[in-house]
Amino acid sequence: MKRLFLSLLTLFGVALAQTPGVSDTEIRIGSFGPQSGPAAAWGTVMTAIGALFDHVNAQGGIHGRNLVLITRDDGYDPARSVAAVRELIDRERVFALVGGVGTANGLAVMPIVKREGIPWVSPSSGSSEFAAQSDGLIFATYTNYEVESALMTRYAVQDLESERIAIFYQNDGYGEEGLRGLEREVAALQEAGHDVTIVDRVSYERGETNMAVQALRLRGGEADTVVMYSTPGAAASLIAEFGRLEYTPRILASSTLLDPSLLANPGMQGALVATFMRLPSVIVGEGNGDPIADEVFNTIVVPYAPEAAQDPFRALAGVGFAQPLIVALEAAGPDLTREALLEALRGISGYDEGLFPNLDFTEGYQGNNSVMLLQMTPEGLRPASDYLTY
Structure with missing residues (x-):
């Protein structure tokens, strides 16, 4: 009986120590945003994040684990965003958050994220408040x-x-x-x-x-x-x-x-x-697209989320928002914890292989400080400047 009790106690301790959202086979990531209502078009962002996850899983996942994206529709209502994030954390036990459309929506959930110690990559808003109030948990990729x-x-x-x-x-x-x-x-x-x-x-x-x-x-x-x-x-x-x-x-x-x-x-x-990101030929015209953006669009968006390809800017934004999470998950290694992920995110330095140019979190939590200007012409959008960096 004593041996059985000790075995159960050991198993209970292991269960308590297990990182939420991580098992031997999967990593559960949460996202929220409008999939209905007046801003429903921005639901493309979450669809594209899912496409990137499917692409990564098709290549073997992250250290043998598949990425599982769990989403919640908030209708672009900050009160519903709060309820959505509470459910993602409490019921779905997600490991981290990615995306999350809207300034008011993101600011509404920020206290929950910080209280629970949840890593949050790429709030989908250009507000400077996310980096300024990061508390070491929130990593902004949208140029403010x-x-x-x-x-x-x-x-x-x-x-x-x-x-x-x-x-x-x-x-x-x-x-x-x-x-x-x-x-x-x-x-x-x-x-x-x-x-x-x-x-x-x-x-x-x-x-x-x-x-x-x-x-x-x-x-x-x-x-x-x-x-x-x-x-x-x-x-x-x-x-x-x-x-x-x-x-x-x-x-x-x-x-x-x-x-x-x-x-x-x-x-x-x-x-x-x-x-704030590289754009493909489908947006800026044949011959004007960035090669990295063209590859992302053709190898991730089109095959894994063809419906999102009809809205290429939001689709590329979704992939771009999730790319630093993928980079950090790889760098964090197989013994995945939230602290290991946060350390890996803080170590991203001059990352120039994704949709955001020269992404860098080594000096703060605002990783992207660049924009390029596009001009509206009779032929469509065309690049009007090089990347401008602050």
Whole structure:
């Protein structure tokens, strides 16, 4: 009886010591985001993460373990995001999180992630708060909006000779980060001797649909360049009003405006839009695609998630968000623990084989600080700059 008791105690101790989400045969990874509701198109991100996992599993997995992606639909509602992540951690016992679409959604679940000590790779948002409040657990790969805005502003002044800049932005954390980046960079450029002025800061409220007042104000300020941090719908409304006013400023737009409906808008011809990752020929035209992005699209997205191939930007983003997780899982070795994964993530240095150029977490938790500018032309999107790095 004593021997049986000791055996049971040993087994119980092993069970307690076992890392959640890891067995001899699999690693369980969680993700959340909109698969229904008004932002359901962003569900492509999770579909593409699953495609990458299937590709890795087809090659033998990670140290003999298959990757299992467990997803939850939050309908783009932060309250549902919280419930989804609680379920992923408590019921599904995931080892780590990857992706997670939306700034408000991600910020809502951040306290849970930090309280439970869950590694979280690539929140799908450009908010600087994820890296700033990482607590060593959250690894951001999406170039944050403040850096993106600063880089676009620098390019506008130094390369396009813009002198009178205005910003059109959504009055929330997303838009305010774009505003901060613009203000910070203009101050630095003025200090360096450039003749540049912010002539106006024009905002709108989330849910507002008519941008006639904002368009009139921007035209009145006579800005030669307008930086945009808005939703695609608000941008389309503003562009329509610009057309009625016959106002044609140069437009530089956040990566959030790489939206198929907006790209097809004739009023956006000539506009420059930022991207934080390498793009394939299917997006930027034959012969213009990055070889790494072309390979990812053709060997991962098309064969493993053909439905996602119809939305190539979001599909590539999903793969890109998950690539550093794969790299770190390999580096963490067969004796996988959360601390081993975190150490491997912190060791990613100048990783240039994925969709994000020169990804690096050795000096902080914001791994990507680069953007490239694309121009909308009659033939489609075309590269307009090299990678700009902050």
